[in-house]
Amino acid sequence: MTEAPLSPEYEAQIEEQHRQEAERRLTDPLSTATFLDYRGVVERPHLRLISDEIGRIATGHTDRLQIQCPPQVGKSLLAAVWAPFWWLARNPSDKVIVASYGNALAVTRGKQIRKLVQRYGWRYGLELEPGSSAVNDWSLRTGGGVRSAGVGGALTGFPGDVGCVDDSLKSRAEAESRIVRERIWDWYSADFLSRLSPGAPIIMIGTPWHEDDLLQRVLKQDGRVEEGGRWRVVKLPALADVDDPLGREPGAPLSHPKIPVDDTAAMRHFWQQRRKETSARDWVSLYLCDPKPMTEALVSHTLLRERTHLPPPVEPKITAVGVDPSGGGRDMAGIVGGFLGTDDRVYITHDASMVGPSAKWARAVVYLAAEIDADVIVFESNFGGDMAETIIKAAWKTARDKHPGDKRFARVAPRVKSERARKGKLLRADPIAGEFEDDRLRLGAKLPELVDEWVTWRPTDTDSPGRIDASVYLAYHLLPVRNESAEVVQHPAAAPAADPFAERFGYGFLSPGARVFRGPPGRTR
Known part of the structure; x- marks a missing residue:
């Protein structure tokens, strides 16, 4: 028709x-x-x-x-x-x-x-x-x-x-x-x-x-x-x-x-997948649209590439999560996980850092701790004090109640330990950068955002990247105390209150602008 x-x-x-x-x-x-x-x-x-x-x-x-x-x-x-x-x-x-x-x-x-x-x-x-x-x-x-x-x-x-x-x-x-x-x-x-x-x-x-x-x-x-x-x-x-x-x-x-x-x-x-396949610098600049200068950083891309081992060649002895809490929910909460290996090196293997209110980042902390079977959760207590500890413990209990059949939460909760920084970020981060150089601290996974913070943060920056602080606290807790003593640049009698970072990593009591001495005499970074 x-x-x-x-x-x-x-x-x-x-x-x-x-x-x-x-x-x-x-x-x-x-x-x-x-x-x-x-x-x-x-x-x-x-x-x-x-x-x-x-x-x-x-x-x-x-x-x-x-x-x-x-x-x-x-x-x-x-x-x-x-x-x-x-x-x-x-x-x-x-x-x-x-x-x-x-x-x-x-x-x-x-x-x-x-x-x-x-x-x-x-x-x-x-x-x-x-x-x-x-x-x-x-x-x-x-x-x-x-x-x-x-x-x-x-x-x-x-x-x-x-x-x-x-x-x-x-x-x-x-x-x-x-x-x-x-x-x-x-x-x-x-x-x-x-x-x-x-x-x-x-x-x-x-x-x-x-x-x-x-x-x-x-x-x-x-x-x-x-x-x-x-x-x-x-x-x-x-x-x-x-x-x-x-x-x-x-x-x-x-x-x-x-x-x-x-x-x-x-x-x-x-x-x-793009994140895994791309270098840290290209991921942050091309995909996160945040290019940054590479000068005057504590560590270099080359060093961190050399210190990346996929997968880690050793088994863990102690596993931990390092946390730099955020305030107000708008800053980045640093949340990184890793372990002390049988070779007495620390391997950073996870980065769960995020922006969000305390309940949200605390949940991320305990889920990461459960995933890697952490023995301890170490958090920075300068701001908020015991409040962060209470929030983390409450988040573990909530996760355990929410997943009653999950073996990850059925075990004894990891110990929650606070650390109080008595030095500025440079004096906290610089010794840990030295541990990368001395091959006592390694990366056990591709963590481009963490790498970006390490290779772009400079002492003159006013911001305080959470991932750096979280990895500093993780490394500080896990790294064995060095056997050799460090060179001290000021007499202890004239020193301020003791700093746990100085005691462990040996930068002693430093005057402003003083260089850090590590290990055997004559070696500096």
């Missing part, structure tokens, strides 16, 4: 409905993309947030937007392909500059945008100018167009009404090169900015590589909006931090275009 043809009036009605829907979807790039290519474009929470932020540029809420994301999460397709097309659909006479780290990638971006114009431009009156065949420099009949260039490439003769910089660095080698970073900055300052018309907005999206890369340097120069500066920054790490822009709980995984949005377990597994 042949269906009757649609009447011209009905066809016109359907066409008008499509036109109105197409116009309505121009609020932001992702809404446009999912309408035009509903089979090929997926919506994820992080992409929705990025798109909404780009949409705020069109309404004049901001003119400098920076998005920091891990690699391969769909940010470039949205911000460097669909966003320029969306902008042209709204502003067909505007010229768009799209820059990427290499000319080949820039050409690909230009080709992708042009293909969108060829496929969907008719809905918005977009049509390529006859003879405009270059994939990296093409124009529309309406006067707008796109110039795509590699970072460092020429932009002369092409004024831009909006600029997009997508991943200015392509590798760790480039990120570590001061010459490359300066070249990128010179290009941005002299070539890119000089081609923008007055009031032209900039979208800068990328993966942070270095504390002095383009993403970080523009923030140092122009500042963040919340600090009275110009740039609105949206940071979306693989695992959420405090005050996450997506509203995730600390530690919650970032969504991924290739993983179903409701499969949190698969997303967490994916990022944890």
Whole structure:
């Protein structure tokens, strides 16, 4: 049976409905993309947030937007392909500059945008100018167009009404090169900015590589909006931090275009696999979006790589959990586990550090203690005193009551021991750094966040990383007392109150700025 043809009036009605829907979807790039290519474009929470932020540029809420994301999460397709097309659909006479780290990638971006114009431009009156065949420099009949260039490439003769910089660095080698970073900055300052018309907005999206890369340097120069500066920054790490822009709980995984949005377990597994496969520095910078300087640290990446043994080659004699409690639920509670091996070395094997209220971090402490069959839980008691001990013991009892058949909690509870630090962080951490150097302290697992704190914390820093303190207390409790005596730099009669760290690790009674002497005479760190 042949269906009757649609009447011209009905066809016109359907066409008008499509036109109105197409116009309505121009609020932001992702809404446009999912309408035009509903089979090929997926919506994820992080992409929705990025798109909404780009949409705020069109309404004049901001003119400098920076998005920091891990690699391969769909940010470039949205911000460097669909966003320029969306902008042209709204502003067909505007010229768009799209820059990427290499000319080949820039050409690909230009080709992708042009293909969108060829496929969907008719809905918005977009049509390529006859003879405009270059994939990296093409124009529309309406006067707008796109110039795509590699970072460092020429932009002369092409004024831009909006600029997009997508991943200015392509590798760790480039990120570590001061010459490359300066070249990128010179290009941005002299070539890119000089081609923008007055009031032209900039979208800068990328993966942070270095504390002095383009993403970080523009923030140092122009500042963040919340600090009275110009740039609105949206940071979306693989695992959420405090005050996450997506509203995730600390530690919650970032969504991924290739993983179903409701499969949190698969997303967490994916990022944890990346964490295991990636060096500590790259995990923290590329995936947690928090690049840090590597100078003046107590230990180096090279040393900690040498001190990592997977799996530990010995059996444990004593197992413990070290805890640096947090106050108020917004700071990081350091929670690390490890053991003293049969070779009289300490191996740090677990890191359960987290942000959260006392009940939450105490629960993490006792579950870690149960997992590794800890003999003792050592916590720092400078702030809160006996309160932390009470909370930890209560958490053990709650876990035991909640899991009555679980053998991990049926045993006698581990001893809970407090330690009070009488010295500043440097004088606490420096002797433990020496134990890494002397190969008495090792890592028995890949613990990139812990490694990052050790290799980036400097004595001049005002913050107090919880993982360092927790590992210090763990090592202090487990390491055997050295047989040899240490060299003392001040007579005990003139000394302040005894410090347990000094008694065990032999840095004696130090005056401010004094160096630490360890082991046999003549050896210093």
